[in-house]
Amino acid sequence: MENSYLVVVDMQNDFIDGALGTPEAQAIVENVVRKVREFPGRVVFTLDTHRPDYLQTQEGRNLPVEHCIEGTRGWQLADALEAIRAERDLPAYRKATFGSMELAQDLARENEQEPIESIELVGLCTDICVVSNALMLKGFMPEVPISVDARCCAGVTPKAHEAALTTMASCQIAVER
Structure with a gap:
């Protein structure tokens, strides 16, 4: 599984125990840490990244x-x-919205160079950023097997x-439970 990827979506403090935190998010942290430590392929992170003018953006008006x-x-x-992430010098994609176009484009280019065996997603929030990234990756690379670990979301x-x-299962993204 050398050319497989684990995409860790937005495992940030505000989604865990901060402004938008939930008990369910807090409950998956150790599962995600274990998954990242044990994953045999490449690991990348996404970071939901907003500026101080967030409330003036479309997203901010809809989620104030x-x-x-x-x-x-x-x-x-x-x-x-x-x-x-710091110890292994793993990449983190900053994104201003739900899905990371940069991540999808980078992995699509990688897939053209050397076929990606699989992409697995974990993280927060399943119904916003995880599903957005999963569907975007599927759109860019329809033949790459993509999965999501429900125990880590x-x-x-x-x-x-x-x-x-x-929704993801309907779009041929394997859901591991």
């Missing part, structure tokens, strides 16, 4: 809760994940989490 403002504690990865609510898993 300041979160993941670059440079704040809420923007940072969970401590254990940041320690692994949490949604805004448990019901929204399940709805996103159903």
Whole structure:
């Protein structure tokens, strides 16, 4: 599985125990840390990244809760994940919205050079950023097997989490439970 990827989506403090945190998000942190430590392929992170004018953006008008403002504690990865990321010098894609176009384009280019065996996604929030990135990756690379580990994801609510898993499964993204 040398050319396989684990995409760790937005495991940031504001989504865990900060402005938009949930008990379900807090409950998956150790599962995600274990997955990152044990993953045999390449690991990349995404970071929801907003500026102080967040509330004036379209997203901010629709979700008027300041979160993941670059440079704040809420923007940072969970401590254990940041320690692994820094130790291994793993890439982190900053993104201003739900899906990372840069990540999808980079992996699509990588796939053209050397076929990617698989891409697995974990992280937060299942029903917003995980599903957005999964579908974007599927759109860029329809023949690459893409999966999501439900034990390492949490949604805004448990019901929204399940709805996103159903949506991804409908789009031929394997859901591991």
